[in-house]
Amino acid sequence: LLHIGVRVNISLISDFLIKMMKLPVRFFDTKMTGDLLQRIFDNKRVETFLSSTTLITLFSLINFVIFGIVLLYYDRAIFYIFSFATVLYLAWIFLFLKKRRELDYKRFDQMAENQSNLIQLIGGIKEIKLHNAEKQKRWAWERIQAKLFRVSLDFLRVDQFQKSGSAFINESKNILISFLAARAVIEGQMTLGMMLAVQYIIGQLNAPIEQLVTFIHSAQDAKISLERMNEIHTQKNEEEASNKIPMLPEKRDLNLQDVSFQYSGPHSPMVLQDISFSIPSGQTTAIVGTSGSGKTTILKLLLNFYEPTTGRVSIGDQSLVNMQNRMWRDRCGVVMQDGYIFSESIAKNIALGDEIIDRKKLLQAVKVANFQDYIESLPLGYNTKVGADGMGLSQGQKQRMLIARAVYKNPDYIFFDEATNALDAFNELVIMENLEEFFEGKTVVIVAHRLSTVKNADNIVVLERGELVEQGTHKELTALKGAYYHLVKNQLELGA
Template sequence: MPSPNLTPQFINTPSENRSLRFLFGYIKQYRYYFLQIIGGLFIGCLLQLIMPFLTQSIVDTGIKHKDIGFIWLILLGELMIVIGRTATDFIRRWLLLHISMRINISLISDFFIKLLKLPMSFFDSKLMGDLLQRIGDHTRVQNFLTGQVLNIIFTFLSFIIFGIVLFIYNPMIFGVFAIGSVCYGLWIISFLKKRKVLDYELFEQQAKNQNKTYQLITSMQEIKLQDCEQRRRWEWEDTQADLFSVQMKSLKLQQTQEAGSIFINEVKNIVITVFAATAVINGQMTLGAMLAVQYIIGQLNSPVEQFMSFIYSLQDVKISLERINEIHEGKNEETNENQASEFNNGKFIVLTNVDFKYDPHAFKKTLTDVSFDIPDGKVTAIVGASGSGKTTLIKLMLGYYPLISGSITIAGRNINEYNLKWWRQHCGVVMQDGVIFSESIARNIAVDDGDIDVERLEKAARIANIHDYIMGLPLKYNTQIGRDGVGLSQGQKQRILIARAVYKNPDFIFLDEATNALDAKNERAIVENLDEFYKGRTVVVVAHRLSTVKNADQIIVLDSGKVVESGNHATLIEKKGAYYNLVKNQLELGN
């Protein structure tokens, strides 16, 4: 079972039947190709069936009558059979690889499509390593399709055909083989439950390891700067030790299973050899027939081992499909209930008695009974001390999380009724943790799916006061930035993010500390440019700096998740209340 440390969304796993139906949905579109491959497998089985009879003919006819010509003829026939089997096997494997690759690409593509449909809140609690491990589960599925599905059909056909032939040769030997195979199968099945538990433990430890390794590599400069190399390395080594411990348990289980399997198989083969030799001595079987029986046993041992391997592979792929399904069965952000895609009446926002907390089980609320209006076409600033809930309010208005109680209405309609993808298309947003992508400056500003509008691009860059800097670069707007390109200062990053929000030409603008990394000169120029751009748009600004909020039409003051004051800059200063103290302490207004 999954560890208790796994995220709550992933505790309830779907049934195994459901996970296999999920895979069959991808396989059935290639069913005609699979039928052709199965036909090739059947022909291969028939060719293989001829081999023991040819072996018996060499001994009982060729050697007995000292007919070397006959022996060469039989050997030539065996060579042709081998060539035919090799050719059909090559074509079968090539087709199977081609199909499995296409299925795997579809699986991973649908996985990402589903991820992009999940609510914003889903990604708050997910470790990167967890998601990467789930993507890695698709490799298991591909390997299963490539190396197991059709092979087991071939194995099954071979087992049936050679089993019948062995029974015809000697029912007693067939009975010994059957009993030994059943014991082998029971031994393998006895390990399934422990394997599943260890698989989930290994998955969790590998996810933690990937996450810890990623953090270590991407934070290397900060680690060296803060002189915490040893502690960080020890933390990584502790994760490795935990992973090693689980891997050792898995290896011990595998070795125990393999040791028992080898013992059962060898005892079975020894008993069969004794029975066959006794039959030859008693005149019940020719020497050629004995060699044929040994060949058949060799051909039957391989299918039995493959059957057992298939049982383990089937268990592995079921577990992987369960984990993949946990993503696919997550509730989409858009449902049949939230499909509204038009503003009925103006472009204003109303928050009414909003209560919210990130952890449903937490005693204290992040926001308590928050109510205020954001007028159409006006600038509303939200201020307050760190941790007062400013960024949370922005995220709630963008539909990141559901409310505990209360409501947020946009243009007279509850936010829960809107198609959130459509709603965000009408919002220009700069968040504190905004991401610069590893691509060109042009594509970092014009991030939507459409072609780049060069005129809008340059206008957005000028408003964000970064056009001149871009034009000074050798490749100008085609310069690669982000982790894989040119490094940017925090101020330059913020200006790119502002340009991105402006480029959308949105009806609503949300800025969360969008200019806190800018110098006074750049901030002044951008604030002036934005004042012009704000006209006719509904704007919500979160900021500490006086220059950013003093011209707002309305200022909302938060304290510990509650609205304590509202008004414009002049009226709030006259009150000498919470806003006045914030201005003195954080906005450097003075006494």
């Protein structure tokens, strides 16, 4: 059973992770990391239930049946009293299950919040120290602990009250049975040896009942844990592969038609409003605008992370929502502002998704990203392991690794979201020159503020407060002296 319990636990967590990988990005926008981690840790209760509690309870029930038959043979009256008291005892236990369930969910929520808070404390330790916020953050953590303590205290109070009632019923039963057995001995209806045998049998019957109560509590805990897992399993998958188109259409222009979008939430504002423009295949399109104008949101819609609230995003004449996500994203090379670096070797980080790394593609990718000299200067070269989220790398080095990752895929579509904003002028110049050659024949979408990354685009789309206000080439838009001109003048420092 221990072997089965461990295997079932691994299987549950594995199924949970498989399901989690299939969920849409918007699901993770509404879930704290601590919540998901706590659901995984909760599976330990399922393992405990299967491996230890179940086996012990099984043997206890066998003992209960055998000694119950023996007691019935010795004295029917005592057997019936014991049976009635046992039913009353179990009824008392079941009376508290609903309250235990409520408190378990409350405790889960607090523990999930605690997990998320600790993750933030560890991840944000540099910012905490820089702003002398140790005390405030510690107080915030202590407030969570106070809530967790109160919930745990409520749980303990209910548990103690339940145990007190159980002990009262159990001891009353034992006293009554002892009294009846003693009286039977005095009246000559039972020998002293029989009375001692009955007392021994009662002791042997009490232990399985206690074990049964432990089993009931453990079963409830396991059931609650499985329900929490099932909350994730009942979520709708990002896509059903059987219903999706597995190949790109002949016409490969990207089109946004009357697209409006708002993030989930009852009072969320519209991030995009009636956006319509085309991204011609094989050309470079730049999207510019002030912060919060919806540039990154458009990239997320183009990558099918979200579906538009209204309107349509399409490739040629096919709606993007009808395309198979694995196929579509396999054709896309992406560098996002918050791109993640894994705690793996540099080579595995760049060749993310490939079990066998293509050495030729790897060298080409790091060359384009101007990252080759740095990597080859390291003692372990491409096998150098980096810390989680790029620990040990500068922001510029992280960006070059992310650019190399996008180039390694040799994709048909490239999406860059502020992909060079952390680079120094020299590295940016070299990388942009390398990318110009790499971009040939590919559909490129660039979100940026710097003039050097957008001025050569075939088409520039200008956003303002979620609306498309201008589009055209760099020359055309600067001649208009409108929104783009002011962005160029103020943010890209043109003509300064």
